[in-house]
Amino acid sequence: MTMAGTTTLLLVAAALLAASCGAWEVTVDDAVVAPLIHALRPLLGSGRHAGVACDSWRLGVEAYNVRDWKTVPASCEGYVGHYMLGSHYRRDSKVVVDQAIAYVDSLKLAGNGKEVWVFDVDETTVSNLPYYSRHGFGATPFNVTSFNAYAQEGSAPALPETKRLYNKLLSVGIKPVILTGRAEYLRASTATNLGRQGYAGWMNLLLKAPGFKGSSLAFKSSERQKLQDAGYIIVGNIGDQWSDILGAPEGARTFKLPDPMYYIG
Ligand SMILES: *[C@@H]1O[C@H](CO)[C@@H](O)[C@H](O)[C@H]1NC(C)=O
Numbered sequence: 001m002t003m004a005g006t007t008t009l010l011l012v013a014a015a016l017l018a019a020s021c022g023a024w025e026v027t028v029d030d031a032v033v034a035p036l037i038h039a040l041r042p043l044l045g046s047g048r049h050a051g052v053a054c055d056s057w058r059l060g061v062e063a064y065n066v067r068d069w070k071t072v073p074a075s076c077e078g079y080v081g082h083y084m085l086g087s088h089y090r091r092d093s094k095v096v097v098d099q100a101i102a103y104v105d106s107l108k109l110a111g112n113g114k115e116v117w118v119f120d121v122d123e124t125t126v127s128n129l130p131y132y133s134r135h136g137f138g139a140t141p142f143n144v145t146s147f148n149a150y151a152q153e154g155s156a157p158a159l160p161e162t163k164r165l166y167n168k169l170l171s172v173g174i175k176p177v178i179l180t181g182r183a184e185y186l187r188a189s190t191a192t193n194l195g196r197q198g199y200a201g202w203m204n205l206l207l208k209a210p211g212f213k214g215s216s217l218a219f220k221s222s223e224r225q226k227l228q229d230a231g232y233i234i235v236g237n238i239g240d241q242w243s244d245i246l247g248a249p250e251g252a253r254t255f256k257l258p259d260p261m262y263y264i265g
Contacts (some may be wrong), residue, residue, distance in 0.1 A: 002263070006261065017027035041201050054079035058260045064242045069263045077139035083130055086138060090161070092258045097161040100238060100255045101168050107235060109172060116203060116232045117123065117169050118224060118251060119162070120239030121180035121190060123259045125199055126156035138261030151186050163237065168197060174235060175203040179223055179244075181216040182207050217265050221247030 023152040052060075054076035054091035069183060083089055119125050132138060150156075166176055176199075182190055183238050184207045191205055208221050214222075220243065224234055228249050236246065237251030241264045245254035 028095065054066075059258055061263070062116065062256070062258060067242075067263070068265060072136070072138040072261060074139055078138050080139070082134070083260060085133070089258060093159065093161040095171050096238075096255050096257050097165045097251075100165050100236065103236065104165075104172060105167055105252055109174070109235075111173050113141070113175070115173070115235050116175045116177045116186070116227060118179050118227075118237040118239075118244075119166065119202075119233055120176060120241065120244045121182060121194075122156075122236060123159070123240035123261070124180065124244070124257055125159065125162050125166070126193060126197060127159050128156050130156065132261050142262060148186065149182070151182065151193075152189045154189040156193055158197035158199065159257075162199060162238070166239040169236075170201055176201070177200050177227065177232075178205045179220055180205075180207055181219060184209055207265050215243065216241070217243035217247045221245060221249070224249050224251065 057066065057073065057076060058080070061069070064095035067108070073238065098244075107159075122128055128150070130146075131147060135143070135146075169176055178190075178194070178199075180190065187205065187207050190207070194202075194205075208219055212219055224237070227234060234249060235254050236255065238255040239245055240257040240259035241265050242256070244254060245251075
């Protein structure tokens with residue numbers, strides 16, 4: 001936001017506060033106030049973690065400087081919740097997808113049916129906010145039992161920006177490959193969830209086999225290697241975790257969606 005924008009926002013906030021003193025008549029409806037609260041919260045109460053403000057902590061996470069963290073710092077729960085539920089998360093995702101679509105437009109495609117794009121599932125094709133909003137936005141330790149029960153409902157909403165990219169790729173003949181660290185037994189519920197949210201026409205849905213012992217990074221790299229060995233060209237790869245987009249072969253270009261709620265190595 002520009003300085004002028006911030007100033008305007010603060011003036012509007014001051015006007016809303018003044019209105020409650022009866023100085024002027026101002027009609028305040030929730031639709032107007034809610035985005036204002038989301039916009040103001042990071043300015044007024046960003047919270048601190050070990051002396052670092054939550055917005056700086058989030059940047060550290062996104063830039064892969066902060067690694068191997070287990071939970072969102074308790075003092076940042078409110079900050080992360082506002083980030084995820086307000087417009088900021090959507091805006092940040094839009095920047096990523098705008099860049100991805102510009103990249104697709106710049107490609108000279110062979111159009112031979114061998115060009116694929118790898119998509120992660122959680123916080124990439126679909127959003128688990130309905131779950132995480134009930135579990136401290138990542139401030140409480142991950143519970144695989146309750147998360148998998150939620151995943152089995154197949155009710156997670158699509159991330160609209162990712163869907164825009166997905167449809168773009170289909171329209172130019174690049175085949176989506178869905179590659180997720182979810183366990184194999186979640187295949188049916190994951191496929192149902194994706195279908196309900198309008199994702200169709202993928203080439204593969206790859207889930208982690210029961211016996212696989214390694215990290216998410218190792219699993220995903222090995223699956224991409226198999227694609228490449230089978231003659232596919234991975235023209236792009238998008239995920240919310242660094243472990244989605246690191247590890248050869250990564251794909252010709254990678255895109256990192258925001259996720260300040262959890263870390264998977
Ligand atoms: C994890 O979730 C399950 C199912 O909701 C619950 O029974 C269990 O107590 C939870 N475990 C922890 C450590 O909170």
